[in-house]
Amino acid sequence: MLLGTEKPNRRRVLRGIFNGAAVAVTLPFLDIFLDGNGTAMAATGKPLPMRFGTWFWGLGVDNNIFVPKTTGADYVLPKQLEALAAVRQHLNVYTNFNVFNDGRPNLCHYSGWVALRCGSAPTSRASKPGQSLDCAVSDRIGGGSRFSVLNIAATGKPRDSMSFRDADSMNPAEISPLELYQKVFGTDFVDPNSATFTPDPKVMIRKSVLSGVTEQSKALEQTLGAADRARLDQYYTSVRELENRLAMQLERPPAAPNCRVPGKPPKDIPIGLDVERVAERHKAMVDLMVMALSCNQTKVFNMVYSDSGSSLTRNGQEKTHHGYTHEEAMDSALGYQPNASWFVGRAMESWAYLIKAMADTPEGDGSLLDHSLLYAHSDCNLAKTHSVAGIPMFTAGKLNGRVKTGLHVDGKGEAGTRLGYTLQRLYDVPVASWGTQSMETSRELGEILT
Amino acid sequence: MFGRVARTRDRFAISFFGALAFSAGVAIQPAASQVPTGTIGLVITGWHHALHETDDPKNECSTGYTAGDYTNAEAQPDHAELRRKFGHPYSRGPNGELTNYSPMAVEDPIPPSELTTRTGYGLNLDGTADGKATPRTCAHAKFASPEGVQVDNQLARVVGCTKGWRKGGFSDAFYNEEIYTNPVNRILIEITGVDDERNDPQVEVAIYKGEDRLTRDPAGKYIPFLTQRIDARFPEYSTKLRGRIVDGVLITDPDPDATARLPIRWIAKVAERRIRDLQLRIPLAGSWPVAMLAGYEDNKIWWNSQKAHHIAMPAAQNSPPSQYRALMRYADGYPDPKTGQCTAISAAYRVETVRAFIAHPETPQQRTAAATMVHARCPCSDPAGLHGASAIPS
Amino acid sequence: MMAALGGLLFGCAADKAKVGAAAGPARTAVAEPAVPPAAPTMRLMTQSQYANTIADIFGTDIVAKVRFAPVNRTSGLVAIGAAKAGLTPGVLDPLDATARSMARQILDTRHRDIFVPCRPVDAATRDDACATAFLAGAGRRLYRRPMTQAELAGAVGQAGQAAERSGDFYAGLAFSLGGMLVSPQFLFITETAERSPGPTGVWGLDGYSKASRLSFLLWDSAPDEDLLKTAERGGLESPAALRRQVSRMMASPRFERGLRAFFSDYLDLESFDTLSKDGEIYPAFSIKVAQEAREQVLRTVVDHLIVRKGDYRDLFTTKHTFMSSDLGVIYNVPVNRGSQGWQPYDFGADDPRGGLLTSVAFLAQHSHPGRSSPTRRGRAMREILLCQNVPDPPPDVDFSTFEEPSAKMMTARERLSAHATVPTCRGCHALTDPMGLALENFDGAGQWRKAEHGMSIDPSGSLNKVAFKDPAGLGRAVRDEPALRTCIVNRLYGYSTGRAPTPGDAPLLKYLQSELDRRGYRIEDMLGSIILSRSYFAVAPADRPAVVAINSRGTGNSHAARN
Structure with a gap:
């Protein structure tokens, strides 16, 4: 399933998810996440x-x-x-x-x-x-x-x-x-109101790939002038934002009742x-x-x-x-x-x-x-x-x-x-x-x- | 491996490099000076029965809209039984005959609404003032056009009270959208030998089948001056006429030999028209001339193009038994020498066109170039300012 | 092939000049000036470079659909802005999604056997040897140089981990490849300086950087295997070998893409993606017309410069172009090709059209949505084609002069004439309007008209001191304007190096122009003269004092660095 054209293989998927630990959480509904006043x-x-x-x-x-x-x-x-x-x-x-x-x-x-x-x-x-x-x-x-x-x-x-x-x-x-x-x-x-939440195993791998991208390009920095180094830093910042976003996708999104x-x-x-x-x-x-x-x-x-x-x-x-x-x-x-x-x-x-x-x-x-x-x-x-x-x-x-x-x-x-x-x-x-x-x-x- | 793939790709790389080199020698030149006479190209974008109609059909028809096939079927005393036996509402004949294929097998229980107005549109096809019989025509009642001219348009009596053929009706609307969407319906009119678009004692007019699309602007208006190629596969669909231009209006000469065969795709069925004694009257000003096209439709061919559409009959609100009888009764052209029954019916159409370049397959350079010429003489003729003049200065 | 490039480069002459020998018989020997080395650049790939690179490496059935963020046009070129452009999250985001999508396609069951040169021992887990074979090959093409050991080890490690986690060797490769496709090594075209060996070593681009510079200039894409191998062997060091590669590259169909990319940038054709006109005023000007108007310009450029081997300047007077049927509507000419085809088309000798200035693309792009604009057209001619700067309007202009209290001012000439009465306006409008008014016979969609609001249009005008009476005269004046030549050399140089020419570059640019003035401005001569100039690859490492060194071929003159 990780490659678009292939059919899901249940054994493979299950093994893939966090090395075998599939997470499928069923949750009751959403308003319980707000306090009684609805302000927090x-x-x-x-x-x-x-x-x-x-x-x-x-x-x-x-x-x-x-x-x-x-x-x-x-x-x-x-x-x-x-x-x-x-x-x-x-x-x-x-x-x-x-x-x-x-x-x-x-x-x-x-x-x-x-x-x-x-x-x-x-x-x-x-x-x-x-x-x-x-x-x-x-x-x-x-x-x-x-x-x-x-x-x-x-x-x-x-x-x-x-x-x-x-x-x-x-x-x-x-x-x-x-x-x-x-x-x-x-x-x-990821629909925050979905009753079930199953983290996508691909997300973990993507996150790790992005960290790798940063690591493997560090050597590049040494050849660059200050201005280009700053541009590379900005690139890293953008990559980090992608990584953070992926990290969020691994957790159940917070309730969003509306x-x-x-x-x-x-x-x-x-x-x-x-x-x-x-x-x-x-x-x-x-x-x-x-x-x-x-x-x-x-x-x-x-x-x-x-x-x-x-x-x-x-x-x-x-x-x-x-x-x-x-x-x-x-x-x-x-x-x-x-x-x-x-x-x-x-x-x-x-x-x-x-x-x-x-x-x-x-x-x-x-x-x-x-x-x-x-x-x-x-x-x-x-x-x-x-x-x-x-x-x-x-x-x-x-x-x-x-x-x-x-x-x-x-x-x-x-x-x-x-x-x-x-x-x-x-x-x-x-x-x-x-x-x-x-x-x-x-x-x-x-x-x-x- | 990547090298291999890349090299393979090189061979297939899209490039018009080669194509350019190949085709560079055959560039078209407009070369206005090479063409001694002007040409006006038109492509048909709309085709309507020329009916004199108001919003309330009762103004023109004895009882408003005529009753359709389904209404007549329900009114038949044996309706329930026929339906049970044959399973189809239009199997109205005693042996389950479908009305459109066997219109004479049954008579409509509801009398059809008849055109009562004396006002109508069309051209004077028989040359008479009163519609009396001639060797080529049967006696008939003429319409008076709003300008007071006696005109022939007996087909209006056949369809004029049918909702589907009136303005915005199902058949009318469907066909006119098919003109846009389907190149089978691409009909081109080319006027050549034009020395003066206002007055010219002699011009030639040709009708061709085209093969290209039409384009419309966001408001749905047809864009003028798209090139339309003649469909060389169908020489049988071309017709030649002669005519003149009087005060900006093209009028073709009556010609008993002028028979137009035209392709028609209507409600997803391809058929043909055959119009004899074809005459055109086209006010030429502007980019969107509206023509009057008239002649004698062959009864059989016309009916054949109608009858294929029994599925559409309820939407069009035709009832074939009455309509077929009306066709035979009102037919006014080409009497059968033996029976005296006229085999054709006078018809007139309001035909919308838009100016276009007409491209001839055999000599594209010269002939297409001609189309730019006359247009250069009519600057600022259209209100939208779309095309005041051509690229060629006059 | 070499015959086709006979004109390329007065190369031989330049070589002789270098060693002080007499030049060709027809010229006075003027030594090519060297210029101070610039810092290497780090250019963000453009959308077309990205798409071409993917197509060249992986084939056109791998869909690389992504819209790049706009880059600041700097010194008239996006190519120069690309050397300063950053990658914000909003820019990286779609690139990441596209990278993953492409990697999946490349390694799906239909394609994997084409690209992966080996079969894994067990397709359900990692196979580092096979991964290495694939990733090293892909990385070499994507990074435009061999991967470093660390890079390769990292990528193979990623692939291995991902294969283990997903239970799929090919999925592992796809993840790792997806990372490479979004890496800075791929997305940024980074030049590297190296010093030639020996005690008198000089600084210049390393071989791979030279290969990339050539390839992105001539093909708008990454180097192919042949070019990379040549670079690897040090084969771009000798002028003869360099000339061979350039000849080969110019003879390739890919050269057309390179030319299209340059002219798209130079003529600012990007905006055609969103160019629209008022539907009521110009109903025929559809999105399709806008796109075909751009395509018409590019076809004309390619035909003129590559097929006909024409002089660049004649692009402003040429009667040859191409028509589609929808464009035929705007030009009001017949086009016998149905809805998709293109047809060569020649304007008649007495036709006011001819050359780029009367193309619908130029006329419509530099107009308002509902009417023409002599000022915009004049400004575009000055700024784009002549590399001149037309100042912004002063902010505190008293606009009351230009108000239209009545419908008396029918034509743009009348409306603009008011500017001549206001001192703060006169200066700039004198630069733009006399050129722009010559195109007033073409409305805001580029359609011919004789009159505006019923008033006959006077298309006379002037450029600097050359007066003309119609658009054809304007075309000839632009063709003969010296600034046109200076500008194209300047822009080609800036485009190919990714930096705005500095005063230090001026002697070289002047020299190149004088050479081209003699030879004519054919594309291979223009590009060849730049590429084979001795300083073309001269760079000094960033943020270090420019060390001596002018060119990597050992004949630099030492004072040039101080010029």
């Missing part, structure tokens, strides 16, 4: 796992219909936030936070998001001055799930990933619902950047991602809804979203560009979909969203002028009660890294400060903390 795992007393997600949309907002007039709770929802009405209790909106380039060029549609992901403005389009913060959070909380980070691009383009260790080490994005399904729920998936394994692979969605198609792809991938979280397959994810400098199209119109931002006249009566703004509205609908999908997924005493924090932002404020002052940001979720929601927070022109720093602290990432030069901060956003 009964066996360990550990709190329910924390999750972290990011969400990105390109080309900013229109301030005069986006920024609420008052701060704090109970603000009146401006027009561009209307799509979020049903989930507003779950989210905070952050306005008037800045990205400072400190004399570095404002690389259109690049500087803004890179700075909010890694704390510093890039020096060129090839530059990423640090790792993205999802990596830092994942290093802290990602253990115990199969994938340290899952990346998704609703654009269907593999380069649309915002997760990186450095400029040359991207975490590639999954670009289709089908591929995401196969990655997460394909052959290596894990609902998708019954069949989703249909694939053809490539294309039409808003409707992107929304459809986004929805399908959100549905899978929510299940991946519920089923403990990952704790950290990044979603790109539209690319930075969005090239999304609206069927039949010559201009892309990006084209509209620059070429459409400001409607003086409305005070914004109606076509460009339409695209932003559609982005907000997809953002609302993600929040709602997580809020509607029960977990423990609340919802999946209650145990998560989502961080969303764009690449600029008003795309017409590539302004990185006032880049809009959101968070959603209470992160096990650590974060207040329902608020509008005015950054008063301070560095946008304050939010990134705060959320790293919320996940106990050991950083004393985050960012460089004017973007450096060691001050948490106290108003959102409970």
Whole structure:
């Protein structure tokens, strides 16, 4: 059975499993694993796992219909936030936070998001001055799930990933619902709710093979320069993650009472950047991602809804979203560009979909969203002028009660890294400060903390 | 060992290296200047009975939709007994005859709905204004087209109240999807000798069977200017006509010798059409011309193509006994000299086409090249801007 | 074969120049400058190198289906980014799954007897002798050098343990092979420097590293057995033997893959996998059209450079290309080949099409989803074809000038003319737009049009100081532009070495260009001149001061290292 084409041979299989000791555990059902309050795992007393997600949309907002007039709770929802009405209790909106380039060029549609992901403005389009913060959070909380980070691009383009260790080490994005399904729920998936658990004997062997790969390539290191040695180290780190994942597969997965394994692979969605198609792809991938979280397959994810400098199209119109931002006249009566703004509205609908999908997924005493924090932002404020002052940001979720929601927070022109720093602290990432030069901060956003 | 395998692979390595060298000498050149006259290529993408129909069939038919085979079967007094004896609902004849093969073995208990409208589409095939009998035709009632022209389309009286043949009906929809999916139904129209697409006193028109696929855009619209090759295996399916272009409309000359034999695959059965006195009227503007195609369908051949589909009869809501009788009653062409019974029936079809390059197998360079020529003269003729002009500047 | 490579290398002339002899009759002798040795590279395999390598070693029926993570294009090439690319878990993950799947296929009952040169004594347990025979052979091809003793012992040990645990010798081999297929020795093409023997020994690539460099350049794949054996014998040290190998490799059908890989990288054809157009505006531009547009470019390149032995520059004016029937729809030409075939096609002399710039691939790739873009096309010509840098738009541009308050601006020329009035825009748009506007007769999907929004299109333009009136004129101007030649030499050099050329490389690149200017830019001359240049294999060990040494053939000049 170990080779695909052969029929199982019972004697061989039994002998293979841990040298003869077959393990087949039948278990009763799952809620017994939670304590009486549903807030912690009964066996360990550990709190329910924390999750972290990011969400990105390109080309900013229109301030005069986006920024609420008052701060704090109970603000009146401006027009561009209307799509979020049903989930507003779950989210905070952050306005008037800045990205400072400190004399570095404002690389259109690049500087803004890179700075909010890694704390510093890039020096060129090839530059990423640090790792993205999802990596830092994942290093802290990602253990115990199969994938340290899952990346998704609703654009269907593999380069649309915002997760990186450095400029040359991207975490590639999954670009289709089908591929995401196969990655997460394909052959290596172990259903945490399965009544029986039989460790796969192949897993042990694979783990040992991977250790061997590391050992046998150590000699290579001696011939390499420092930069290449660092790349090899990164390779070893990746191998270790694979090994850890295999180690987990040898143990019964922890209970995941709300894990609902998708019954069949989703249909694939053809490539294309039409808003409707992107929304459809986004929805399908959100549905899978929510299940991946519920089923403990990952704790950290990044979603790109539209690319930075969005090239999304609206069927039949010559201009892309990006084209509209620059070429459409400001409607003086409305005070914004109606076509460009339409695209932003559609982005907000997809953002609302993600929040709602997580809020509607029960977990423990609340919802999946209650145990998560989502961080969303764009690449600029008003795309017409590539302004990185006032880049809009959101968070959603209470992160096990650590974060207040329902608020509008005015950054008063301070560095946008304050939010990134705060959320790293919320996940106990050991950083004393985050960012460089004017973007450096060691001050948490106290108003959102409970 | 790996060396051995690799070397073996070398021999089989996919490469068009050799193929390129081999074929490099036979490149097609468009060479517009070599072709003195223009050509318009069309491929048929849709084929419907030319019916004047509204959403409510009662507007055109005496009693709405005609009752189908099954409904008539149930209404037969001996229905239960026949069913018990022969086991098939359409074994309606006294000896279990299937209605589509033996339509005269039984009469429908429910009178068929008859076309009552006087308005219809078609072409004037017999040349008369009143449909009186001529040596080549039987007396019949003509339709008046919405423009007031007296036209012949007796087949409309046979199928016009049958749900399956009306707009979006089962037979209509099924056949039109088969035109897309099955190259048997690939019918090409080539108009040559075109000096001016608006007005040209003499052009030649040819019909061929093609062999290639059609392509559609995501919205389901046919993509123009795909190359369609003539299927050289079936020269019998080609027909030649002459005609003229008047104000952008192609009109072919009446020609008693013009008989079109066309292949047809309809509801998974392959059959044939035979249309005599074929005439075409095609407004040429744009990339998706809709043609009127008319002529006399041979009764027997037409019925043969119908009767193979008894399985589809309930879906199409045909009832063969009435339909066959209607066919014989309304037939208006080619009277049998002995009996006087007309052996063919006037028919008109609304035929959707899309522009295409038509490739002739025998002289591909020259003939295919011709197709680019005329198109270069009609820039911006289609609203989608799909093809305003050819690659060749005019 | 050698006759076919008669033009390769003014090799003889270069040899003579080295020893100071007079060069060929038609040239003035200019000594080839040596360049300072660079550090050896460690390149992550590309997706096509990976697939080709597997196909060459194990045959095409072993399915190596995997999508590699995108690599940063660096200095215009993914090949250079690959020398810096890391392997994050997200990248390694699919490689691991594919490695296991391939190993299972290679050792399944259909294939094992082809690849395993022996039968185990007992197929239900380990057999180290037989495992050694298989793994050493596979490892040599996969690692592109003999495995070290430690590597082999480790792999055989893995196979043995896995065989014992699974009760299946072949399963054991599959596990061990799966490990090799995901190992850094396989996935990273790692160059090794060695010093030639003797007290005056100089640093250069070792024989196996040379073999890999040649093979990935010319075949986009790992070395074959012949090349490995030649390397093993030290057969790549002499220029004559090197030339023999290069000739052999260029005569192989695999050379076509090498050429395709280079042009895919150079012309940035990767994006065609996800290139889409607005379905309503360009309904005929399907996914199939996008893929065939890319294929058309590659077929044209291969035909022009290999079959016709044409000059690279003429790719921008050639009337020869290939058509599929779906592409025929976009080009509005007949294609007599049914739905799958390709047909050679020549544009007429008076046809505005001809050359890569008027290919649907170039036109559609450098456009918006719903309309053309003279600026994008101009920028692509500058950056991709001429290796020039067009700066980003300034972020604080006042866009009010470009707003379209009315429908008055029908054509792109009118819309873009506004940029000339804004000083911050004028500089860059003057670089891109006069080139791009010459292609405005082709819409965003690459279809011919005479007018935009009813207004006749003026396709005149200029490149540097050369004015032209139509796309054909643009093609000729690009063909004759000196930067085109500098750029292709630069990119080929960077592609083959995996590093961006440095100022230290400049004298050599200049020299190569002057040689090619005389001989013409045929592919074998371009590649041959680079491969047979004396410094091509010169490397110094990483992180050590560049020790003297320029070339491994003993004629280096000592001051070159300081140049």
